[in-house]
Amino acid sequence: MSGERPLRLGFIALNDAAVMIVAKEKGFFAAEGLDVELSRQVSWATVRDKMSVGALDGAHMLAPTALAISLGVAGGEPTPLVAPLALNINGPAITVASRLAAAMGTGRTAEGLARLVTRRREEGASPITLAVVFPFSVHNYLLRDWLARAGIDPDRDVRLTIAPPSRMTELLVGGVVEGFCVTEPWDTAAVAAGAGVVLVRGSELWPRTPDKVFAVTEAWAEARPDDLQALLRAMLQAGAWADAPGNRAELASLLALPHYVGADPLVIEASLSDMIFHAGGASAPQTVHAAWLLSQMMRWAHIDPDVDIAAVASRVYRPDLHQAATRALGLPDTAPIATLEGFEDGAAFDLLTAQAHAVRARQGRISAG
Amino acid sequence: MRVLVVDPDPARAALVAEGLAGVEPLEVRHALLFVEAEAAAFAPDVIVVASDSPDRDTIESLREATAANPRPVVMFVDRSEAGLAEQAVLAGVSAYVVDGLSAARVRSVLEVAMSRFQLMNGLRQDLEKAKADLASRKTVERAKALLMKERGLEEEAAYRVLRKLSMDTGRPLGAVAADLVAFAGVLKGNGS
Numbered sequence: 240m241s242g243e244r245p246l247r248l249g250f251i252a253l254n255d256a257a258v259m260i261v262a263k264e265k266g267f268f269a270a271e272g273l274d275v276e277l278s279r280q281v282s283w284a285t286v287r288d289k290m291s292v293g294a295l296d297g298a299h300m301l302a303p304t305a306l307a308i309s310l311g312v313a314g315g316e317p318t319p320l321v322a323p324l325a326l327n328i329n330g331p332a333i334t335v336a337s338r339l340a341a342a343m344g345t346g347r348t349a350e351g352l353a354r355l356v357t358r359r360r361e362e363g364a365s366p367i368t369l370a371v372v373f374p375f376s377v378h379n380y381l382l383r384d385w386l387a388r389a390g391i392d393p394d395r396d397v398r399l400t401i402a403p404p405s406r407m408t409e410l411l412v413g414g415v416v417e418g419f420c421v422t423e424p425w426d427t428a429a430v431a432a433g434a435g436v437v438l439v440r441g442s443e444l445w446p447r448t449p450d451k452v453f454a455v456t457e458a459w460a461e462a463r464p465d466d467l468q469a470l471l472r473a474m475l476q477a478g479a480w481a482d483a484p485g486n487r488a489e490l491a492s493l494l495a496l497p498h499y500v501g502a503d504p505l506v507i508e509a510s511l512s513d514m515i516f517h518a519g520g521a522s523a524p525q526t527v528h529a530a531w532l533l534s535q536m537m538r539w540a541h542i543d544p545d546v547d548i549a550a551v552a553s554r555v556y557r558p559d560l561h562q563a564a565t566r567a568l569g570l571p572d573t574a575p576i577a578t579l580e581g582f583e584d585g586a587a588f589d590l591l592t593a594q595a596h597a598v599r600a601r602q603g604r605i606s607a608g
Numbered sequence: 609m610r611v612l613v614v615d616p617d618p619a620r621a622a623l624v625a626e627g628l629a630g631v632e633p634l635e636v637r638h639a640l641l642f643v644e645a646e647a648a649a650f651a652p653d654v655i656v657v658a659s660d661s662p663d664r665d666t667i668e669s670l671r672e673a674t675a676a677n678p679r680p681v682v683m684f685v686d687r688s689e690a691g692l693a694e695q696a697v698l699a700g701v702s703a704y705v706v707d708g709l710s711a712a713r714v715r716s717v718l719e720v721a722m723s724r725f726q727l728m729n730g731l732r733q734d735l736e737k738a739k740a741d742l743a744s745r746k747t748v749e750r751a752k753a754l755l756m757k758e759r760g761l762e763e764e765a766a767y768r769v770l771r772k773l774s775m776d777t778g779r780p781l782g783a784v785a786a787d788l789v790a791f792a793g794v795l796k797g798n799g800s
Contacts, residue, residue, distance in 0.1 A: 284702070292697045294697060401666045405662070
């Protein structure tokens with residue numbers, strides 16, 4: 240069924256690689272007749288490069304990175320990717336250094352941080368440095384939106400930097416960064432090390448926050464449709480296994496292995512609490528999520544305003560491929576999410592209005608400057 | 609030309625730095641981790657990074673932050689030489705050039721880095737093989753000792769028994785010896 244060599248799938252040491260790790264370790268790939276090799280990578284840049292030259296068949300990927308690679312704005316050659324599966328819902332959190340949290344006092348909110356930003360500026364102190372894992376990440380866009388809603392300009396009032404997830408605690412302890420937005424277990428790990436305090440979870444800012452997807456190149460998806468469906472069926476079953484409360488302790492010990500996430504199993508188990516892999520349609524790639532991410536990329540000038548948001552979102556996100564796999568397993572279809580609520584201007588966000596939202600947000604930003 | 613080599617593997621970094629120093633007049637520095645302030649002070653023209661360095665994302669993001677970094681680096685992608693970029697990815701090397709450096713000069717740097725990475729991979733494989741050979745030789749010694757004790761053979765005769773077993777079964781001497789040691793353990797009740 241699969242080719243002459245094992246399928247190579249890349250992942251980064253994070254809780255949301257769980258579905259791939261479970262599919263391998265609990266035999267779901269093997270049951271689909273697949274020989275899969277999981278290959279740990281240490282940077283999203285390397286995942287991108289290996290995908291584009293075919294050294295990886297598929298990968299665990301930040302949803303906005305899959306969009307950015309397809310558009311050719313993430314560095315490297317433009318490589319059209321498809322995302323037929325969402326790997327998790329919830330998992331990112333905003334964590335700050337214990338010292339910064341103490342300085343915020345009881346106002347441990349974005350507004351509290353805004354007051355601190357102003358005070359630092361008045362004192363002539365250096366701006367607060369916050370890290371995210373990659374420019375094209377839901378973490379970057381969640382953090383930027385959270386800051387902007389409190390009147391903090393993420394490009395002018397604070398310094399945003401990029402750091403590898405597994406080094407966040409060390410950078411916090413060393414004072415190199417004073418806060419970060421990263422997916423678990425690295426927030427809980429910073430808390431357990433006494434270095435940081437979780438200010439807010441992604442799931443509190445946006446219930447059912449999208450985060451990682453499973454991505455393959457469009458060319459691979461077209462060349463090997465049967466292998467892709469087999470991968471999806473295996474990972475759907477792995478997701479259901481990973482969601483079962485009775486399996487969470489075993490899941491934590493699997494993830495804790497040094498060649499996977501490599502963190503304390505108790506920290507991992509605690510950090511999995513709000514993460515969903517499959518239940519309630521969590522694994523379906525929702526095109527409106529891709530549209531929101533693209534609108535944020537446009538808002539912060541990471542992509543040009545003439546990018547056709549609806550067209551790109553629909554080309555990369557492939558709920559049809561997901562549906563073929565769920566149907567083969569006899570699972571119910573996942574209804575597409577039509578609109579997202581919670582925008583400041585009160586208007587609903589959907590595929591049709593995404594472009595207008597993004598252009599307005601970008602213009603608002605330019606005129607404010 | 610100034611080249612910064614970022615590689616979490618100190619031996620390989622040293623090998624790459626040494627190789628580059630021989631190419632043309634240049635200054636090479638190697639670091640296990642990328643530290644932005646140190647890099648800014650050194651002001652490299654090229655940054656050569658191991659694909660297994662966790663700092664690649666940080667280095668790439670400097671492109672986004674031109675205001676914060678006066679010497680932004682850009683990813684080296686010469687579209688006319690897609691083959692080179694591909695070879696570099698497979699060899700495990702990436703390079704970032706600072707604006708203004710000619711593609712030809714970057715190419716020579718990248719080629720040296722790639723050859724040193726391949727050399728290092730070769731050395732590592734040789735080392736693994738040497739370790740495996742040593743382990744196999746130890747197993748053969750144990751199997752010989754076992755035969756000498758259990759069958760009252762001289763060392764030479766014990767070796768001939770193993771040799772014959774290896775030839776009859778068409779399997780390496782080390783594998784045959786390992787089986788013998790394992791089976792002896794089971795017969796004595798050491799296994800389960």
